[in-house]
Amino acid sequence: MPANRHGPPARGALWLPLAALLLGMFLAALDQTVVATALPTIVSDLGGMDHLSWVVTAYLLAATAGTPLWGKLGDQLGRKRLFQAAIVIFLAGSALCGAARNLPELIGFRALQGLGGGGLMVLSMGIVGDLVPPRERGRYQGLFGAVFGATSVLGPLLGGLFVDHLSWRWVFYVNVPVGLVALAVIAAALRLPAREQRHVIDYAGTALIAALAGCLVLIASLGGTAWAWGSWQIAGLAVLAALLAAAFAAAERRAAEPVLPLELFGCGRSRCAAPSASSPVSRCSAG
Numbered sequence: 001m002p003a004n005r006h007g008p009p010a011r012g013a014l015w016l017p018l019a020a021l022l023l024g025m026f027l028a029a030l031d032q033t034v035v036a037t038a039l040p041t042i043v044s045d046l047g048g049m050d051h052l053s054w055v056v057t058a059y060l061l062a063a064t065a066g067t068p069l070w071g072k073l074g075d076q077l078g079r080k081r082l083f084q085a086a087i088v089i090f091l092a093g094s095a096l097c098g099a100a101r102n103l104p105e106l107i108g109f110r111a112l113q114g115l116g117g118g119g120l121m122v123l124s125m126g127i128v129g130d131l132v133p134p135r136e137r138g139r140y141q142g143l144f145g146a147v148f149g150a151t152s153v154l155g156p157l158l159g160g161l162f163v164d165h166l167s168w169r170w171v172f173y174v175n176v177p178v179g180l181v182a183l184a185v186i187a188a189a190l191r192l193p194a195r196e197q198r199h200v201i202d203y204a205g206t207a208l209i210a211a212l213a214g215c216l217v218l219i220a221s222l223g224g225t226a227w228a229w230g231s232w233q234i235a236g237l238a239v240l241a242a243l244l245a246a247a248f249a250a251a252e253r254r255a256a257e258p259v260l261p262l263e264l265f266g267c268g269r270s271r272c273a274a275p276s277a278s279s280p281v282s283r284c285s286a287g
Contacts, residue, residue: 020185028117033155062114065210086119098172215241
C-alpha cells in the first residue's frame with residue numbers, strides 16, 4: 001500500500017467521497033437483485049424463455065471474472081481513474097440494457113454492466129484502504145457490508161415497483177442519474193495519495209483466476225436449473241475448473257507479484273517454527 005505523504009484526510013472531508021463510494025457500491029450490488037422481480041415481464045416483452053437465467057448469470061460471471069483484473073490495474077494505474085472508468089462502463093451497460101431489443105442483446109449488455117459492477121465493488125473497498133488508517137478501516141468497510149444487506153431487501157422491492165408503475169427498462173435506466181452523481185462527486189472530492197511504486201501485473205494469474213471463477217459461477221448458477229447436476233456440461237466445467245486451479249497454482253509460484261499469493265492459504269515457501277511451551281502459536285518466516 002503506498003504511503004500517504006500528507007496523512008489521512010480529516011474525518012469531515014472524508015464523508016463526501018465515502019458517500020460517493022457507497023453509492024457506487026450500492027448500484028453494483030443492487031443490480032444483482034433488482035432484476036429478479038422484473039424477469040417475467042422482460043421475458044413476456046422480449047421472449048427467449050430458454051435463456052432467461054443468463055440475464056442474471058451474465059452479470060455475475062463478468063463481475064466475478066473482472067474482479068482480480070480491476071484490483072491489479074488499480075495498484076498499477078491508480079484507483080481513482082479506474083473507479084471512474086468502472087462507473088462509466090457500468091452506466092453504459094445500464095443504458096444499453098434499458099434499450100435492448102431482444103434477449104441476446106440484453107444478456108450481452110448485462111455482461112458489460114457486470115464488468116463495470118465488479119470494478120465498483122473491488123475498487124471502492126481498495127479506495128477506503130487508501131483513505132483510512134488501518135485501525136479505522138473496519139469501521140468504514142462495515143458500511144459497505146451493510147450495503148449488501150440493504151440491497152438484498154431493496155432490490156426485489158424496487159424491481160417490482162418499477163415494473164408495476166413504470167417499465168422494466170427503468171430497472172436499468174435508474175442507474176444512470178444516480179451513477180452520474182457519484183461520478184461527479186468522485187471527480188471533485190476524492191483525493192488519493194500519489195503512487196510511489198510501480199507494480200508488475202500478473203497477467204497469466206489474472207486470466208487463469210478469472211477463467212476459474214467463471215467456471216465456478218456457471219456451475220453454481222446453471223447446475224440443477226439449465227443443466228442437470230450429472231450432465232456432461234457440469235462435469236466438463238468441473239474438470240476444467242480443476243485444471244485451471246492447478247495451472248493457476250503453478251503460475252502463482254513463478255509470478256513476481258502474484259494476484260493471489262499462495263501464502264494466504266498456508267506458509268507456502270516460508271519456514272514455520274513449531275509451537276513451544278513459551279510460544280504456543282507457530283511462527284513463520286520467509287525463506
